[in-house]
Amino acid sequence: MSDTTPAPARLAVEGLDQHYGSAQVLRGIDLAVQPGACLAVLGRNGAGKTTLLRCLTGLIPASRGRIALDGITLDRLSPDRRARSGLAYVPQGREIFSELTVAENLRVAARAHGLERTDAVDEAVALFPALRGLWHRPGGNLSGGQQQQLAIARALATRPRALLLDEPTEGIQPSIVAAIETVIAGLNGRITVLLVEQYLDFALRVADAVVVLSRGSVVERGAPGALNHDTLTRHIAV
Numbered sequence: 001m002s003d004t005t006p007a008p009a010r011l012a013v014e015g016l017d018q019h020y021g022s023a024q025v026l027r028g029i030d031l032a033v034q035p036g037a038c039l040a041v042l043g044r045n046g047a048g049k050t051t052l053l054r055c056l057t058g059l060i061p062a063s064r065g066r067i068a069l070d071g072i073t074l075d076r077l078s079p080d081r082r083a084r085s086g087l088a089y090v091p092q093g094r095e096i097f098s099e100l101t102v103a104e105n106l107r108v109a110a111r112a113h114g115l116e117r118t119d120a121v122d123e124a125v126a127l128f129p130a131l132r133g134l135w136h137r138p139g140g141n142l143s144g145g146q147q148q149q150l151a152i153a154r155a156l157a158t159r160p161r162a163l164l165l166d167e168p169t170e171g172i173q174p175s176i177v178a179a180i181e182t183v184i185a186g187l188n189g190r191i192t193v194l195l196v197e198q199y200l201d202f203a204l205r206v207a208d209a210v211v212v213l214s215r216g217s218v219v220e221r222g223a224p225g226a227l228n229h230d231t232l233t234r235h236i237a238v
């Protein structure tokens with residue numbers, strides 16, 4: 001990342017509740033990701049992990065609580081304003097623009113953040129050099145692993161201060177999982193990362209801290225080396 005990349009931000013969540021109708025999905029979530037650190041959020045399907053990310057990005061409303069980026073409250077901001085504040089999101093399923101080429105996907109993201117006349121796209125592609133060989137290929141013609149690389153690169157082309165990743169290894173071949181791991185590790189100290197993941201060993205290798213959700217509540221938290229591996233496995237097993 002260049003010297004013009006914004007400094008990583010502290011991401012904090014305090015007392016976050018979320019309801020779907022009468023069903024409560026998140027219950028008093030408290031967590032913080034220090035600037036430039038990686039926090040892994042673990043838990044089995046239905047634990048509330050994706051709902052947490054969607055609340056952070058403003059795609060669904062929280063029922064109660066506070067979300068802050070470097071102390072600035074985001075709760076009343078729209079998703080696009082949160083993005084302009086420095087929050088980037090790579091959802092499960094990638095959601096790239098399938099009819100646009102790789103180059104166009106990246107340039108659209110940079111342009112939306114006023115970065116079209118900078119090196120933001122080149123910096124993002126440097127982390128995933130395989131994308132250069134796919135430059136003029138439509139996103140919909142890429143493999144799942146290639147689409148995932150593009151989705152992460154597209155988020156990074158916005159020069160975010162905090163990056164939210166929803167299960168980036170799901171359904172991805174081992175060589176690309178390794179490439180994604182290298183990129184996340186290389187972002188340490190440069191961009192704050194909140195990683196939702198079910199691939200336990202991957203998460204423990206890249207994370208500075210771990211939070212485990214079960215039925216919408218935090219049930220475990222700590223440094224990767226301080227948590228019992230068998231306990232973590234039990235919490236994420238289907």
